[in-house]
Amino acid sequence: MAFSTLKKDRERGFLDGQLLIAMPGMADGNFSRAVVYICAHSPAGAMGFIINRKQPVTFADVLLHLGLIDKTDAIMLPQHARDFPIQSGGPVETGRGFVLHSDDYTSDSSIPVSDDISLTATVDIVRAISEGRSPRRATMLLGYAGWGPGQLEFELANNGWLNCPATEDLIFDRALDNKYDRALALMGVSPAMLSMEAGHA
Template sequence: MTEAQYLSGRLLLAMPGMGDDRFDHAVIAMCVHDEHGALGIGIGAVREGITFHGLLQDVGIDPGVAPDVPVLSGGPVETSRGFVLHSTDWGGTGTLQVTGLCALSASMDVLRAIADGKGPSKWLIALGYAGWGAGQLEGEMRRHGWFAAQGSPAILFETPVTARWAATWRGEGIDPSHLVAQTGSA
């Protein structure tokens, strides 16, 4: 795969009928994709029973001025590990720039900055991630599983969580109600 074919900065959409219930209507912000594998953060489902204030308190940070927002289900891997997808107006140790989409931070620094009102202007938080080994995502892309949409900061930061899947399809010029759960072969 050439660098142009890698999916960093794109939004991965689960196709209907992909066969893995963990990814039903999933929207995944692709943060890393290269010859070694891929990592993305799910942005299309809320993690039930956990709020941002609760998470901050669990790690010993006073919520301060941070709004108490839902925590997203970032994916099935390392579900207790937190990730913050945010605008590029803030950066800290280990912050990864995701070209054209956002920045990704996984340190306590970003949580403290948000609580202190000195963090990024736009952000969301997720627990867990979706990961693929070398060549694994490419194989899934060839089967009925995923669609790689253009990355959109507006989808990340301005679209309600439950509307992101359909809104991303519509942004690609596709009416999601016309998608089918099976593919054919010629």
């Protein structure tokens, strides 16, 4: 599914707002030990964001790239803007930024993902964050993960993923290194259990 097909008034699919947790045998290297937050799922496909991948780009880099500040302004950015998290959201459109955020911020372009979380992919939220008007909780992701019609269902049926309801704490937690293990813990599963299952035909 392409991001451009994500609409405000869409009917939510059964995986909307769910986490996908990659199984150890995941063949696609893009998704090894990935935790993916699904934003849209329908017969047309699915799209979401990997929420446990680091990204070397900083928020100041994004502001400079968009021409919202110059190098002199970058030095003067407030601490909250300098520290704003940027992650690698997936292998599709990696030069494009998306902000997942709590629903206390909204604009004409914000799309509700769940009852509490929205997605905004326009420059207005970037400007708001730089000016101290950011949502209560938010993270920026460069790129996204997309699946064509029936593709994700096929991968689930073939034990490529586990899925469970997402929690806001896990989505916005900045500690990425052990997020995979903590996502599994939401399901009462340990990585060792998965390794054992992966070893059996």
